[in-house]
Amino acid sequence: MKTLWCLHGNLQQPGVWRELTQKLQDKDPELQIQLINLWETLEADCWAWANAFCQTVQLDAAHQRESQHYLLGYSLGGRLAWHALIAKPELWTGAVIVSADVGVATLQQKEQCLDRDRTWANRFLAEPWNDLLAAWDALPVFCGRPCSTPRLEAEFDRQKIARTFEVYSKGHMDDLASAIQGLSIPIAYVTGRDDQRYCQLGKTLDMRCSTLTHIQIDNAGHRVPWEQPEAFLRTLGLIIM
Numbered sequence: 001m002k003t004l005w006c007l008h009g010n011l012q013q014p015g016v017w018r019e020l021t022q023k024l025q026d027k028d029p030e031l032q033i034q035l036i037n038l039w040e041t042l043e044a045d046c047w048a049w050a051n052a053f054c055q056t057v058q059l060d061a062a063h064q065r066e067s068q069h070y071l072l073g074y075s076l077g078g079r080l081a082w083h084a085l086i087a088k089p090e091l092w093t094g095a096v097i098v099s100a101d102v103g104v105a106t107l108q109q110k111e112q113c114l115d116r117d118r119t120w121a122n123r124f125l126a127e128p129w130n131d132l133l134a135a136w137d138a139l140p141v142f143c144g145r146p147c148s149t150p151r152l153e154a155e156f157d158r159q160k161i162a163r164t165f166e167v168y169s170k171g172h173m174d175d176l177a178s179a180i181q182g183l184s185i186p187i188a189y190v191t192g193r194d195d196q197r198y199c200q201l202g203k204t205l206d207m208r209c210s211t212l213t214h215i216q217i218d219n220a221g222h223r224v225p226w227e228q229p230e231a232f233l234r235t236l237g238l239i240i241m
Helices: 014-027 046-062 076-087 107-126 129-137 158-167 177-181 196-208 229-240
Strands: 002-007 032-036 068-074 094-098 187-192 212-217
Touching: 002 014, 002 076, 014 032, 014 229, 046 068, 046 076, 068 076, 068 229, 076 094, 076 177, 094 229, 107 129, 107 158, 177 196, 187 196, 187 229, 196 212, 212 229
Parallel strands: 002 032, 002 068, 068 094, 094 187, 187 212
Antiparallel strands: none
16 A cells, blocks of 8 residues: 655645645555655754654554555655655665755854744744735745745644744754665655756756666746646646655
């Protein structure tokens, strides 16, 4: 039995994957989908989250014969997915990582990331919701493209958003690049062609990791799965179908 574990990004809910994963199940009705709620599984740091998550997956695997577990993570969810792949590589059959960083190398970079994330955390505790979303969407990484998924304030807990910025900040992350190179799991690293920062990262990972393939999708920025859903589904199918 195949199970796809889906990790959403920041300022998203797990249901953001539902339309895409339903199309996968239409093609393979036996495919199991697990939509993980990162807001309800907050831990002290990325490694603590990964260890707890992998325990959940192991429990699920123990009740299935010949189970295959695949991991899908976008942005923040992708960073957490890297940790899960490294923590328990034997648990996973394959992975699709979308627009996700691998950490930064220097102390100065880490301090800059932490300062930036703490500023966002404080803003989400204090400022009007729509103003925050407008400022978030204006970040260069989104390539000037609007967000196509709903983000109703009533669906979020501002305290949890602020805590997420703090505990999962790249300022606290290890630089995972070397560990990723050691993985033997088939991985598709997906970026929108207009997202130059993550395209460059993808090219670097592709050169250094023999089991990782960088896939660029045209006419998309950072939010690839929702900007070009059909092209993204084809890529996803290459890994799990």
